[in-house]
Amino acid sequence: MMTPQSALARFYDLWGTLSDLRHAAEVLEWDQLVFMPPGGASARAEQLATLRRLAHEQLTSPAMGEAIAAAEAAVTATEADRAALRVARREYERAVRLPAALVVEQARAASAGYHAWLAARQAGDFRLFAPCLQRLVALARQRADALGHDGEPYDALLADHEPELSTAVVHALFEEVAAALLPLRQHLLEQPAPPPLGRPGPEGEQAQLELGRLAVTAFGFRWQDGRQDRSVHPFSTAFSPHDTRITTRLSTEDFAEGFFATLHESGHALYEQGIDEAWSRKPLEEASSTGVHESQSRLWENQVGRSQPFWEFLLPAARRVLPAVFGDRNAWEVYRAVNRLSPTLVRVEADEVSYHFHIVLRLRLELALLHGDLPVDDLPGAWDEASVQLLGRRPADLLEGVLQDVHWSGGDFGYFPSYALGNILAAIWMAAARQALPDLDRLIAAGSFSPLLDFLRRNIHRWGAWYTPAELVRRVTGEDLQAAPYLAALREKYGALYGV
Numbered sequence: 001m002m003t004p005q006s007a008l009a010r011f012y013d014l015w016g017t018l019s020d021l022r023h024a025a026e027v028l029e030w031d032q033l034v035f036m037p038p039g040g041a042s043a044r045a046e047q048l049a050t051l052r053r054l055a056h057e058q059l060t061s062p063a064m065g066e067a068i069a070a071a072e073a074a075v076t077a078t079e080a081d082r083a084a085l086r087v088a089r090r091e092y093e094r095a096v097r098l099p100a101a102l103v104v105e106q107a108r109a110a111s112a113g114y115h116a117w118l119a120a121r122q123a124g125d126f127r128l129f130a131p132c133l134q135r136l137v138a139l140a141r142q143r144a145d146a147l148g149h150d151g152e153p154y155d156a157l158l159a160d161h162e163p164e165l166s167t168a169v170v171h172a173l174f175e176e177v178a179a180a181l182l183p184l185r186q187h188l189l190e191q192p193a194p195p196p197l198g199r200p201g202p203e204g205e206q207a208q209l210e211l212g213r214l215a216v217t218a219f220g221f222r223w224q225d226g227r228q229d230r231s232v233h234p235f236s237t238a239f240s241p242h243d244t245r246i247t248t249r250l251s252t253e254d255f256a257e258g259f260f261a262t263l264h265e266s267g268h269a270l271y272e273q274g275i276d277e278a279w280s281r282k283p284l285e286e287a288s289s290t291g292v293h294e295s296q297s298r299l300w301e302n303q304v305g306r307s308q309p310f311w312e313f314l315l316p317a318a319r320r321v322l323p324a325v326f327g328d329r330n331a332w333e334v335y336r337a338v339n340r341l342s343p344t345l346v347r348v349e350a351d352e353v354s355y356h357f358h359i360v361l362r363l364r365l366e367l368a369l370l371h372g373d374l375p376v377d378d379l380p381g382a383w384d385e386a387s388v389q390l391l392g393r394r395p396a397d398l399l400e401g402v403l404q405d406v407h408w409s410g411g412d413f414g415y416f417p418s419y420a421l422g423n424i425l426a427a428i429w430m431a432a433a434r435q436a437l438p439d440l441d442r443l444i445a446a447g448s449f450s451p452l453l454d455f456l457r458r459n460i461h462r463w464g465a466w467y468t469p470a471e472l473v474r475r476v477t478g479e480d481l482q483a484a485p486y487l488a489a490l491r492e493k494y495g496a497l498y499g500v
């Protein structure tokens, strides 16, 4: 018979091993994307598969199930222990519901799907990808049914990223935002666009790096607990609050590309650096959700980095480092240039107003695919139609259309909403921060970011996975998740920028 205290200790001990296995796999993945020579690929695939398998076995073992149950019964459990156990119970239940054969089958289909997607892109022929996608949709549906749901299979997939948020709530929220933004976007696209920033040229890469580091340092990124490297696609990862990694991609064509990628990824890393150390190797060490994670990156990239006060702060340094681009610009002109609306149909190039429509388009199609209302063969046509309706234009080819994102090729359904949720949440946090810090703009213009970072630390970062996204919103604002702050922020910003 175990004493209550040893039940908790036993649970944390098992979970600590799980955490170590996961972080070890993440170190290998980071290395794979940043430093590994191409020849290392097949050995690395084996190493990762082994670590992932061990982690899965650790999570789903009978010992873990018993340890969670025993710890739940422990009378000495604190509130933090109870929160950790809620997260552990949620993860454990989902993992044990998935049959091992389905997990293996999904991994196989994802690998085949990725290669078929590449081939289809290269050939410009969707039919090369269609059979794999059909298989991936069927498996996603099986996965949803295995995980369990109340008639809406998408709920089960969404829960991979957004705990306890329903499809109905997300769908209604997104459609409300889309309906409100559609006329605004159309109107803005009819106005003359502000002049873009000039081409940075060969000095541009070093300048993006230098100004990015300057900004991120001012934000409060702890370099002794993090580093930055280059990679093909910018990303961030963290192995503990004291070891966070970000990457960026630099461009000689477009200053904004590498610079804003650094700001974006640093927002993710600031979140990880702020999670309470007491949760390390415990269930609460994770983020609240993918959308909450994304809200941190988008807050620093868009709400801060694409604001006029921020450019008042950065412009003297920008002029010194890259006079060809910034020499004759004032803060207002840079502010206008970095917020220019773009008619692009490519999600990753979208501006702040257009971005939402890219996600609504994908959510509608994912729901139709998963519900069996849209055969995979009809997907390219449905995509093009939705593109006309939401973005005003038909894609010129598959790369601008249905084959632009990698997600579906890996069977990743239910991921896209977190991006749009990140934008909506970022605006909610920023509105709350402005209430708490009425002179926030003046602080930002003076390069004083610690009051904002402290606000985020106190209200969001330190809690890790303690609260679900909806709970966090209620705690920070006293209200439910809603679109109003996001719509208000966009209307105010773009109204002023375009003089409408």
Ligand code: ZN
Pocket: 264, 268, 294, 297
């Ligand atoms: Zn991100």
